[in-house]
Amino acid sequence: MCKSTDPKRALFAELAAVARALGHEHRVELLEHLAQGERSVEALARLTGLSMANASQHLQQLRRAGLLEARRDGKFVLYRLADDGVVQLMSVLRQTAERNVASVGALLARYFDGRDGLEPVGRADLVDRAQAGLVTVIDVRPREEFDLGHVPGAVSVPLEELDARLAEFDPATEIVAYCRGAYCLLAVEAVARLRARGFSARRMEDGMPEWRAAGLPVAAG
Amino acid sequence: MCKSTDPKRALFAELAAVARALGHEHRVELLEHLAQGERSVEALARLTGLSMANASQHLQQLRRAGLLEARRDGKFVLYRLADDGVVQLMSVLRQTAERNVASVGALLARYFDGRDGLEPVGRADLVDRAQAGLVTVIDVRPREEFDLGHVPGAVSVPLEELDARLAEFDPATEIVAYCRGAYCLLAVEAVARLRARGFSARRMEDGMPEWRAAGLPVAAG
DNA sequence: ACATCATTCAAGCGATAACTTGAACGTATA
DNA sequence: TATACGTTCAAGTTATCGCTTGAATGATGT
Structure with a gap:
């Protein structure tokens, strides 16, 4: 030994x-x-x-x-x-729990697959498509968090303001929403509302913490 | 919210x-x-x-x-x-502790850098070089653990037997030792002893758990 | 059936963690 | 200087955890 x-x-x-x-x-x-x-x-x-x-x-x-x-x-x-x-540690912890703890898997399935339905968007995809103007990226976190750092090109649309600002969005352009993390419910809710209004909306796979941890560019202010 | x-x-x-x-x-x-x-x-x-x-x-x-x-x-x-x-979860936990807890960093520095000194070998490297016969790979864990699975081509040399079996090794060929994991001390000790006898010895960066988790081939028996 | 061995369960004790409350500390503002 | 406010400290209560001991369970072999 x-x-x-x-x-x-x-x-x-x-x-x-x-x-x-x-x-x-x-x-x-x-x-x-x-x-x-x-x-x-x-x-x-x-x-x-x-x-x-x-x-x-x-x-x-x-x-x-x-x-x-x-x-x-x-x-x-x-x-x-x-x-x-x-962030990575917490992310791995979540993955482990999701795989090995039945209740966590059920919890996530109920609140994500059930309400979201469509496949989320990957991070790598998003950068290209946002720059090409093919998608509108919205940050649905409170503006306070947006100011501390957000995805370049994203528009701050706190969930509370979403309903009142629908006129800003082009119904022909796909909308991608993101929030705090893989399991934050803000983006899920936003996608659900946008779809109910006839928009084509998807959720970004991860949130700001993962984005930051991946070393992708972050805009501030 | x-x-x-x-x-x-x-x-x-x-x-x-x-x-x-x-x-x-x-x-x-x-x-x-x-x-x-x-x-x-x-x-x-x-x-x-x-x-x-x-x-x-x-x-x-x-x-x-x-x-x-x-x-x-x-x-x-x-x-x-x-x-x-x-395994990944524990690995990330160790990395986090190593970066953020001073005492862990000191602990590892004392027992690895101090006694080991040379850069460890990466996993990807090892497969190629072992197949080419450029290195001798030894598994210094107890034979019981070796039998449950080991790196293909590795020789079982439990630490207790190392001193008695030095004649088996070609002094001209580099020896790579591995054990249980990144922070198991078996391989460190083996490398120290081999070097003291004039052999060229290095430690594999990770151990068997990481090897297995990486999906690399495992030999048994 | 009986004895044996590996494992688990249940009860009890000591230690540690979580939360509340009230006071102390540091920094900014009047 | 005095006051206000955010933060931390200290004490006390309740709950939970870790470990030991002794008995119960489950499978094996005589």
């Missing part, structure tokens, strides 16, 4: 500590929000419905595990992912 | 449950062993030094999380990874 068993044990303990940081519902949700860009404790507490003290504690736990970093800006403390690899 | 917050919460809870299954030192160690192939509870308890009841409980926890499957063979219950994707 391995001669020195100590360093291996130490390594296992460290890996388990990182995994344990991902082992709570609220922390997964916090990471999902932070995958969009850095956020203040107050914003995260509001988005998740946690108390500030509670959110702060979870964030510190994630920071201790090396998954987050924090910086101070005025009276706010802004947290952000320590590394784009964290 | 997302209209239906319930399914998202449920998804987060499921993901957290999977992560929590990885959140214990002993379970990470069990998975590391199971990445070699299926094992009985008794074998795992012996390998890890856990009591049988304790090992059984951890294994059941991993199974409930969807990471393991079990089958009965005579009086033994054999556990195995539910999916090769589990």
Whole structure:
């Protein structure tokens, strides 16, 4: 066997500590929000419905595990992912759960295949087709998140504004919607509404975090 | 925001449950062993030094999380990874820890860079060079693990036997050693010893689990 | 049928994690 | 300087986890 068993044990303990940081519902949700860009404790507490003290504690736990970093800006403390690899870790976690946990597969099938129906668009495809003007790309996240970074050429159409802004879209041009991630429901909802109005709409396969992690260009402001 | 917050919460809870299954030192160690192939509870308890009841409980926890499957063979219950994707998950976990946790980086630097020194060999490289007879590939894991599957053309040389079998090797041919995984110490130790005897030796970048997960050919028996 | 062995179940104890509350700390604004 | 606000700290309660012990289950061999 391995001669020195100590360093291996130490390594296992460290890996388990990182995994344990991902082992709570609220922390997964916090990471999902932070995958969009850095956020203040107050914003995260509001988005998740946690108390500030509670959110702060979870964030510190994630920071201790090396998954987050924090910086101070005025009276706010802004947290952000320590590394784009964290997105990859969460992505692999989702894939594993989707394959091996029946309830997750069922959950996703019910809320995606059922409501979406059509095959989503791949990332590589999208860049070419957007530049050629063949598709209209809309970002249905809140404008705040759009401003922090979005797909080049995308138009910000928060889901709340969608119904009121239908006149902007050319019914002859296909619309591709994206939001936060593979399993965010914003784009699904947007596609469903657009189709109900007679538009040709599809959902982008992944969301902004995966886009960013893939090293594709990001526009800001 | 997302209209239906319930399914998202449920998804987060499921993901957290999977992560929590990885959140214990002993379970990470069990998975590391199971990445070699299926094992009985008794074998795992012996390998890890856990009591049988304790090992059984951890294994059941991993199974409930969807990471393991079990089958009965005579009086033994054999556990195995539910999916090769589990190896990927653990691999990404290690990469994340290595990048973002200082102590892991230090741990690995101390035990790999310090003792190994030379750049490890990539998998793609190895297949070609082994077939061309340019390198001798040795599997330094216990023979039991070798029998369950190994790199085609590799010779089983458990670390315990290495010193006694040095005469088998041609000093003019480079030796590549591999073991269980990127961070298993068996191959590192083997390379150190071979170099001390004047051989040209290198370590394969990954181990058997990664090899298997990459879909490369595996020889058995 | 009986004994044997591998595994699992169930109960109990100690340790750790999650959440709430209230106070302390730091920074900006009046 | 004083006040307000975002954030963190500290203490306390409840719930859950990890491990041990001893008994129950399931398959095998005599």
